[in-house]
Amino acid sequence: MQRSPQEARPESRTPPSAPSTTPTPAWAAADGSEAAEPIGGLQEYYYELCMEKSQEIKPFILHILQEVDEEIEQGLAGITLNVAGNCHLMPVERVTGEDFWILCRILKNNPYINGLDVRYNLIGDVGASCATELLQKQHNLIYLNLMFNDIGPEGGELIAKALHKNTTLKHLRMTGNKIENKGGMFFAAVLQINSSLEKLDLGDCDLGMQSVIAFATVLTQNQTIKGLNLNRPILYGEQAYSDLIHMGRLKSDNTDVEPFVVDGHVYLAEVSNGLKRHYYWTPGYGEACSPSSNAGLTLVPVGQYL
Structure with missing residues (x-):
């Protein structure tokens, strides 16, 4: 009988029945051939969601989820799911917004994972919308790395607004996403409200003078933030210094x-x-x-x- 996605979630730690043959390792299918169906935990849930949504199954993600499943089986907690797109140890296919939606689904309410690293991928504003939902519903997430993911001002606004009610995230990295002055203003505003975020990285985000000044203002009141990176803002001409x-x-x-x-x-x-x-x-x-x-x-x- 086919197991339902709910039964495949990592909360249910009932070990699956042994397969008749050894499944092909996920990374072995990197040449484009069809990967064998994985068994158990996050792998199986990812596979079933991809099949349900007619989404391409990416061997690299399967391999990472296999490693996390093994760590969970060992009783480890506080795990960071690392799906960075700049990994040079194995063939990598960049994570898109649709892929990220599925990752967020399988992480929802997962008690073992409190960090997510998807740097150097292509999730864009679609993925930013998914990250918003994750920040609202994943109450044990303390680390989120979205560096260099083609997130624009609209995506930056969505993520910043999600932090208004989030009380768990401590470290957010947005480096290289061109959220511009508009997105920067929303992040500056959230520092007036959020009392859990300790490190915020907005380097190389094309911030403007208005948002840089806004950060300087709110930091006089925020007592939680310990690290703030605003390097490489766009400060146009002499008027910026003059002001x-x-x-x-x-x-x-x-x-x-x-x-x-x-x-x-x-x-x-x-x-x-x-x-x-x-x-x-x-x-x-x-x-x-x-x-x-x-x-x-x-x-x-x-x-x-x-």
């Missing part, structure tokens, strides 16, 4: 620009290539302990020493 200096959030002596005021408006000049392009830096023996990035240097006219 920060005008607001008092950035000290001019910690930049390579110098502000000047014309008709009440703050403008900037690069100290070595702007209004003072005929000057250059020379040792000035300033205070060694000064926090200024220009401490110990003095601007002098080019003709003074050359």
